[in-house]
Amino acid sequence: MEMSKNFLWGGATAANQYEGGYQEGGRGLSINDVEMGARHGVQREIHDYVHPDAYYPSHEATDFYHHYKEDIALFAEMGFKCYRFSISWSRIFPNGDEETPNEEGLKFYDNVLTELEKYHIEPLVTINHYEMPLGLVKKYGAWRNRKLIDFFLRYCETLFTRYKGRVKYWLTHNEINALMRSNRPWHQAGIIYQEGEDKDQVMLNAAHYQLVASAKAVVLGHKIDPENQIGCMLLYPLTYAATCRPEDQIAAMKKNNMTYYFGDVHCRGYYSNVCTAIWQELGKKPDIQPGDEEALKEGTVDFVSFSYYFSSIEGQNVEELTGNIVSGGKNPYLEATAWGWQIDPIGLRTSLNNLYDRYQKPLFIVENGMGAIDTVEPDGSINDDYRIDYLAKHIKAMMDAIELDDVPVMGYTPWGCIDLVSAGTGEMRKRYGFIYVDKDDEGRGTLARSRKKSFFWYQNVIKTNGQCLK
Ligand code: BGP
Numbered sequence: 001m002e003m004s005k006n007f008l009w010g011g012a013t014a015a016n017q018y019e020g021g022y023q024e025g026g027r028g029l030s031i032n033d034v035e036m037g038a039r040h041g042v043q044r045e046i047h048d049y050v051h052p053d054a055y056y057p058s059h060e061a062t063d064f065y066h067h068y069k070e071d072i073a074l075f076a077e078m079g080f081k082c083y084r085f086s087i088s089w090s091r092i093f094p095n096g097d098e099e100t101p102n103e104e105g106l107k108f109y110d111n112v113l114t115e116l117e118k119y120h121i122e123p124l125v126t127i128n129h130y131e132m133p134l135g136l137v138k139k140y141g142a143w144r145n146r147k148l149i150d151f152f153l154r155y156c157e158t159l160f161t162r163y164k165g166r167v168k169y170w171l172t173h174n175e176i177n178a179l180m181r182s183n184r185p186w187h188q189a190g191i192i193y194q195e196g197e198d199k200d201q202v203m204l205n206a207a208h209y210q211l212v213a214s215a216k217a218v219v220l221g222h223k224i225d226p227e228n229q230i231g232c233m234l235l236y237p238l239t240y241a242a243t244c245r246p247e248d249q250i251a252a253m254k255k256n257n258m259t260y261y262f263g264d265v266h267c268r269g270y271y272s273n274v275c276t277a278i279w280q281e282l283g284k285k286p287d288i289q290p291g292d293e294e295a296l297k298e299g300t301v302d303f304v305s306f307s308y309y310f311s312s313i314e315g316q317n318v319e320e321l322t323g324n325i326v327s328g329g330k331n332p333y334l335e336a337t338a339w340g341w342q343i344d345p346i347g348l349r350t351s352l353n354n355l356y357d358r359y360q361k362p363l364f365i366v367e368n369g370m371g372a373i374d375t376v377e378p379d380g381s382i383n384d385d386y387r388i389d390y391l392a393k394h395i396k397a398m399m400d401a402i403e404l405d406d407v408p409v410m411g412y413t414p415w416g417c418i419d420l421v422s423a424g425t426g427e428m429r430k431r432y433g434f435i436y437v438d439k440d441d442e443g444r445g446t447l448a449r450s451r452k453k454s455f456f457w458y459q460n461v462i463k464t465n466g467q468c469l470k
Helices: 064-078 103-118 134-140 148-162 185-189 199-224 246-268 273-282 292-298 345-359 385-403 453-463
Strands: 008-012 082-086 122-128 169-173 229-235 239-241 303-307 312-314 363-367 409-412 435-437 449-451
Touching (some): 064 082, 064 103, 064 449, 103 122, 185 199, 199 229, 199 273, 229 246, 239 246, 246 273
Parallel strands (some): 082 122, 229 303
16 A cells, blocks of 8 residues: 555644643633642642642643644644644533533634634544543542533534534544553543542443443534544553463453453444453443443444554563553563653554454554653754654654555654643653743743754655655
8 A cells, every 4th residue: 555645644732731721711620720730849639629839730731722823833834734632621611511612612623723724734633632621520520420421422512513514533532441551540531539439340430431422422423414534542552472471472462452442342333352351350340221232333433543652561570661651561672761661663563453453444643752851952953853763763664554564544643743741740841742832840931932853854754745764
């Protein structure tokens, strides 16, 4: 297969880490707005209110809210064909359970879409990226409550109707499988476990409600506009067996199955044997009500999107890595970033093959990249060769999957195309961008934007449709 002329090159961000303007335009508080930043050696903490003396990285983030015109112009200068961003749920439904949406919030994204249309950049919208109105957390217990399905669908209907004809590509929940593997369940599902709570049961239910909500959203989105293409979004932390010892193979399979638990339901429309095996192991099942199974069957996704940053290993006597969003073992053949994320471009080719073989649906790499500390030289330049090296190797691996393995890939939107707040650590210094933003971990800085060396490099990658890397 050849690289398509319509390949969707671009970049990705999320409202909770980039948008800011947390109290503007009638927006309500979101769960991220109560997660403090780590400062002066103080650990991040989460409460259900804003402490007047604490620093919250999401409040301003890198201020897309006031810089969207400038930023989209920079994306256009790089030649973006596509821009993945998320809508802040609490900007549309400030408390989450209102009957009618906040017009000023909807208008903000109208303005964003107008800018994108000016440069013929295709939007790819994540409906739920690691956030929710704080009102839904406090009043209903977030995704532990089945009622969230209806609130989510009202939100989806509002977006599908309002942006009909302007947005074609949608993703329902960001990294839905992070719920099963991450130790920060409030990011993906708004859930802060309470003392004595049956965590596994809460997790299975929260996953089920989100899967049903996603399936119903797919049906609704197609009904409102048959042109809509609605995908799922999986975190894909590829796991290898540590050795050829058969038991290690099973251990790795089980780790990967924690991802397929979600992919199988989204793509096949039912809980597969992989899922029922996990229920058996946990000794529990999710709260499946009459009608749910039919809903899952009807609402299978149009395409599969995923994030890929690193791989890890599983088996006997492996050394556990620290710093990852999910647990995993150290691979002696791989280097790691300063945050311990193991760099494995070939793993991306393997992941693309695995996912296509399993689901036979077009794939979209909607996150990839390397968090790194950038140095601004006295002349203002930023020579981020490490980032160029990481991305070049991953793009080449993706092109191998397309050209040598015939895997259909719709597009590539590397993470944090402009510097933004880290989801995992709340830091600013962990940067992914092609565009530098002047802001530090204390929240200081002018928010001025500047082009890194990688900006010009990526511009050329897009211009040559990746051929410059050969
Ligand atoms: C993914 C999230 C993103 C993003 C990315 C990088 O899991 O979908 O929101 O933040 O990881 O992670 P971090 O910001 O922790 O470096």
